[in-house]
Amino acid sequence: MKKLENKVAIVTGGAMGNGLGIVKVFLKYGAKVSIFDYSNKLDETVNNLKEQGYDVDGYLVDIRDSKKIEECVKAVVSKFGKIDVLVNNAGVAKLTPFLETTDEIRDFHFDINIKGAWNMSKAVLPYMSSDAAIVNLSSVTGTMVADTGEVAYATTKAALLGFTKGLAAEVVEKGIRVNAILPGYIMTPMVEGIAKDSDENNPNSVVEGIAKGIPMKRLGTIEELGELAAFLASKEASYLTGQSFVIDGGSTLPETMSVGV
Numbered sequence: 001m002k003k004l005e006n007k008v009a010i011v012t013g014g015a016m017g018n019g020l021g022i023v024k025v026f027l028k029y030g031a032k033v034s035i036f037d038y039s040n041k042l043d044e045t046v047n048n049l050k051e052q053g054y055d056v057d058g059y060l061v062d063i064r065d066s067k068k069i070e071e072c073v074k075a076v077v078s079k080f081g082k083i084d085v086l087v088n089n090a091g092v093a094k095l096t097p098f099l100e101t102t103d104e105i106r107d108f109h110f111d112i113n114i115k116g117a118w119n120m121s122k123a124v125l126p127y128m129s130s131d132a133a134i135v136n137l138s139s140v141t142g143t144m145v146a147d148t149g150e151v152a153y154a155t156t157k158a159a160l161l162g163f164t165k166g167l168a169a170e171v172v173e174k175g176i177r178v179n180a181i182l183p184g185y186i187m188t189p190m191v192e193g194i195a196k197d198s199d200e201n202n203p204n205s206v207v208e209g210i211a212k213g214i215p216m217k218r219l220g221t222i223e224e225l226g227e228l229a230a231f232l233a234s235k236e237a238s239y240l241t242g243q244s245f246v247i248d249g250g251s252t253l254p255e256t257m258s259v260g261v
Contacts, residue, residue, distance in 0.1 A: 002030035003234040008080040010073070012063055012120055013090030015039040015046075017188035018137060021222025022087055022229045027054040029230050031085070034076045036061040036069070036120070063090055063116035066123070073123045085233045086124045088117035089137045091156075093190050095149035095197040106152050113156035117163060130175030133233045136164045138180045138244065144252050149197070161244055168242030177241040179232045184248025185210050186220040215250035 009026050013019035014035035023045075026033050032055040035046060046058035057079075059072040076083060091113045096105050117136055124134075138161045141147075142154030161180055168178035185191060191210075195203035211218050228247050231237055246252060 002028075003236060004085075004230060005030035007031045007084040007233070008034075008076070008082055009085035009087065009233065010034045010036055010076060010083060010120070010124060011087040011089055012036045012061075012116065013039075014087075015041040015044075015058070017190055018183065018186055018222050018225050019087075019089040020045060021186075021224075021226035022089060023049070023056065023226075025223060025226030025230045026085075026233070027056060029234075031233075032056070032080060034059060034072075036063065036072060037090070038062045063119055064111045066119050069119050069123045073127065077127050082129070083124050083127045084132050085135070086120060086128075086133075087135045087137070087229055087233070088120055088160075090116055091137060091190070093150070093153040093194060095194055096152065097149055098151045101152055109152040109156045113153070114159050114163070117160060121167060125171065125176070128174075128176055131235070131238075132176045133237070134167065134176065134178040135229050135232050136160050136178070136180045138164065138182050140182045140184050140246060140248055140252050143182055143244070144246070164244065165242045172241055177232075177237065179237070179240055179242070180244040181225065181228055181232070182244050182246045182248070183225055184220065184246070184251040185214065186222060186225050186247075188222060191219065213251065214248070215253055218249065220247060220249055 004026055009031045011019050011023050011033060014023040015037040023033050023035060035058045042058045046056055049056045061068055061072050092109060139157035141150055142158035143161050146154045164178055164180040195206035198206045225247055
């Protein structure tokens with residue numbers, strides 16, 4: 001039996017990037033997946049996966065809209081009768097120097113990265129029973145490291161770690177586990193956007209520079225991240241809650257880039 005056989009999962013931001021990697025791995029392990037996304041790639045992603053024989057559907061949802069979330073969550077429950085897994089993956093990142101960060105840019109990060117996970121969890125939890133799991137996508141950024149221009153993003157990702165621990169403490173008696181994944185650099189559209197923000201004329205050089213600074217000398221794949229999410233969603237992780245798991249190719253490992261032999 002596959003590790004997620006007949007599990008019903010909702011993955012936010014699952015139309016591309018890390019979310020798509022999570023969706024693909026969940027489907028591989030037998031889950032029924034509903035993608036909540038606001039991307040114009042949603043229909044294309046869902047159709048491609050259905051053509052491969054997977055049980056997947058998509059809901060056009062802005063996770064800042066609580067009413068729309070509740071409507072779509074009820075549709076998932078009506079179809080499947082339950083929700084076993086929620087992955088709060090949807091997130092945004094826009095590099096901006098702190099003193100140039102407008103209220104709109106700040107709120108853009110806060111409303112999606114923090115409030116979005118809050119809204120989704122609040123809507124889904126009433127339909128979860130024992131052995132259910134929530135997986136939040138935090139980051140090494142904000143929790144362990146940070147670069148210039150990342151104040152808004154780093155703040156929200158650090159907040160997600162606190163959200164994970166607080167929520168885990170509240171729902172543990174119901175048999176629901178809540179954990180967080182802290183990715184380093186995974187090759188996603190978000191990373192491509194950060195590279196363009198850093199060097200519009202040569203974004204590839206930024207990606208190459210990132211890879212050189214990672215002990216494994218490469219960025220991670222969305223499928224590698226998906227495997228970690230699947231583990232945390234499965235019974236294999238039945239004694240884990242309120243924890244955070246770094247997946248970064250060792251990028252947070254070096255104490256310095258200039259010492260050592």
